[in-house]
Amino acid sequence: MSNTAAVQEHHDDAHHGPAKGLMRWVFTTNHKDIGTLYLLFALLMFLVGGFMAMIIRAELFQPGLQLVDPEFFNQMTTMHALVMIFGAVMPAFVGLANWMVPMMIGAPDMALPRMNNWSFWILPFAFVMLLSTLFMPSGGPAGGWTLYPPLSLQTGNSFAFVIFAIHMMGISSIMGAINIIATILNMRAPGMTLLRMPLFVWTWLITAFLLIAVMPVLAGAVTMLLTDRFFDTSFFNAAGGGDPVMFQHIFWFFGHPEVYIMILPAFGVISEIIPTFARKPLFGYSAMVYATASIAFLSFIVWAHHMFTVGMPLGGELFFMYATMVIAVPTGVKVFNWVSTMWRGSMTFETPMLFALAFVILFTIGGFSGLMLAIVPADFQYHDTYFVVAHFHYVLVTGAIFGIIAGVYYWLPKWTGHMYSERLGKIHFWWSTISVNVLFFPQHYLGLAGMPRRIPDYAVQFADYNMISSIGGFAFGLAQLLLVYIVWQTARGGQKATAQVWEGAKGLEWTVPSPAPYHTFEDPPVIDDSKLAHGDVAH
C-alpha cells in the first residue's frame, strides 16, 4: 500500500487503492471491481450464447438438415437460452447495479462487500459446469431451457450437472439481490429519501425483491426434478399420483417474474437516459415507481399464460388471461411517461439515447405481441410457434439487451474516464437496430403461418422468411463484435470525459470525477436538490 503514514493513521481502510495483479480481482470487495467483473462475465457469456445462436440460424438458413444433427441442435436452443438468461442478461444488470447503485445513492460501497464477492465468484464455476456438459458423451441438456418433464428427465449424465449449475446460479442471484436490497434500504446518504432515488435504483430494489421471492421456487422445482430422476419420488409422474403439468406451474411461478427481473432494471436505465438527453426531468416520477411496483405484483399472478394449452379448467384460463392483460396498464403508463418526458424536450441523439428510443419502440412491439399471446383462443394457435420466439426476442433483445447496451454507452465514460467514439457508436446502433428487425420481425409471420419453435428442419413454405431471418441474425451477431471493439477502445484511451459527461445529466454519480475514483462517498455527500434528477425535488 502506497499511502502516506499520515493517511494510514487517519483511516487506513478508507484510502487504499486497488491491489495489484490477478488476485485483486479474485479477492476484491470493491463494488466497482465487482461490477466490472460482472459486466465482463456477462459480455463473455453474451458472445458464447451468441455463438450458439449463430449455429441455430445457420442450420435454419435452409430447410433440411445441413450442419448439425437434431440432438445437437436441441442442445443449442436449450443452452442458448440458459446462457443468455442466467449468464448474460442477469449478470449484466447486477454488474450495472454494483457500479451505479452505491454511486447513485451516495453510499461508500455495497452493504455486504464480502458476500458481494461471492455472488460473483460462484458464477464462473456454475457456467464452466453447465457448459462442460456439452462435451460429455451424452451431450448437454436438450429438452429446452424450461426443463419440462418427462422429456428433461431423459437427459443423459449431464442432467445432475445442469441441475446443480442452476442451483449455483440461484445462490448467486439471491445473494446479489439481498446485497442490493440491504444497500438501497440501509446505505443511502442522508437526504436521499426513497422518493428521491433515481429510477434505476427503484427498479432494482423491486427486481431484487422478485429475485429473492422466485429463485428459491426455481430451486425447489429443479430439486423435484432431481429427486424424480434419482431418488424415486413421483412429483411429476402420474403413475405415482403426481403430474408433469405441476412442474410447469412451479416453473412458471418462477418464470414469469423472471422475465420481469430481466426487464425492470432496463426500465430503470431507460428512465435515466431519456431525461438526460431530453433535458427535462422524468415525467410522472412517482407514477413510474408505482407502475413498477404494480408490474412486480401482477407478475406473480399471471404465470399460467405460458400453459394455456395444457388443459387447465376454463376458470383458470380466464383468470390468467385477464390478469395478464391487466399488466398492459402499468406498462402503458411507463411508455406514456417516457414519451411525455421527451415531449417538448430539447433532445439530442447520442448513442445511449438512440438505443433508449429504439428500446421504447421495439419493446412496445414485444408488449403488443405479448398481448396477442395473452388471448387464450389466439394462443391455442400461437403457442409453441415462432410467434412466441419473435415475442420474447423483441422484449429480451430489443428490450433487456438494448437497455443494457444503452446503459453501457451512457456510463462507460464514467467508468473509464474516456468518451467512446460517437461515430462507431452510431454505426453500432444502426447496424444492430436494422439487423435485429430483419432477424426477428419475419419470425412473427413464420409463427402465424404455423412454424413450430425448437425444430432443426421445417416445411419448405417457411424457407424465405427463415433465410431472411438468418441473414439478419448473422448481421446482428457481427454488429456485437463492434460493441466489443468500442468498449475495448474506450477502456484504453480516448477523449477525456468530464465529471458530468452529458450536458443534461443529473444525479450524484455525475458529481464525482470520471473515471470514478476507486472509493466514492466514504463520507456521505451533502444532498443538494439541484443536483438530483428525480423525485420531489425543486427543479
Next chain:
Amino acid sequence: MAHAKPDHNHYYVPHHAHWPIVGSIGVTALVVGAANMMNGSDFGVYLMYAGIAIVVVMLFGWFGEVIHESVQGFYNRQVDTSFRMGMIWFIFSEVMFFAAFFGALFYARALVVPWLGGEGSGAMTNAVLWQGFEAVWPTNGPANLGGEFQTVPAFDVPLVNTLILLTSGLTVTMAHWALKKAQRKALVLWLAATVALGFYFMYLQIGEYAHAYNELGLTLGSGIYGSTFFMLTGFHGMHVTLGAIMLTVIMFRSMKGHFSDENHFGFEAVAWYWHFVDVVWLGLFLFVYVL
C-alpha cells in the same frame, strides 16, 4: 485485513475477501461429486465429502473473521443493520423454498389426485388410463408405486415433536431476555436447553423415519404422498439440524462473552432462524400430519 482502528463514523468495508473463492471451490467440488455419485461413479462420494469439508472450513474461516472484527469493534450501527437485513431476506428466501414444496403438496392433493380419479375433465384420463383408481389421500398413485404403506399418525411422536419445538421457541426467547438483562449464566443455560431440545427433536425424527421405512412401508418412493412427506419433512429436518448447530456455536460464543445486552446480532439472527424453522414445522404438522 483488519488493521485499522475502529472508526464508527465510517461504514466498515473490508479490503479483501479470501473466503468466497474457497467457498466457490468447495461448493463446486460438492456438487460435482454429488452429480458423479448420482451417475454411479465411485469417486463421486469422496469428492462430495471433500467439498463439504471445504465448505465447513470456509464457513468457520469466514464467520471467524467477521466475529473477530465484530469483537474488535469495527462495526457501527449501520453495519449491524446491514447484517440484520441480510438475515431477514435470507430467511424470506428460505420461506419461498418451502413454499414451492407446500405448493406441490396442495396442488397434488387438491387437483392432481382428484383429476386422476376422474373428477372434472379427468373423466377420460381415469377411464382410459387409470381405470378403477379412486381419488383418496394419502395415495401412492394409480400404479401403487412403492407398494402398500401406512402413514405416521399425527397425534403420536409428531405431536410430541411439535411440543418440543414450541418449547424450544420459548427457551430461546428466555435466553434472549437473559441476554438483554446481561445475565450470562441464564443465557447459556437457556441456550443449552434449546440446543438439547433441537437435537432431541432430530433424534425422534430420525426414529420416525426408520419406523416409516422399516415398519410402515412408507418411503420416498411411495408415490406422491411419500414424495411430499419426505421432501418436506426432510428439508425441514436439515434446517433444524443446521439451526441446532448454529445455536451450539452461539452458545459457545455466549460463554466466551461475545455478546452484550446492546450488541448481539449473531444471537438474534440464529434466534430468528430458529423461529422460522419452528413456524415451518407448524405448517408441516397441520398439512402433512393432521389433515
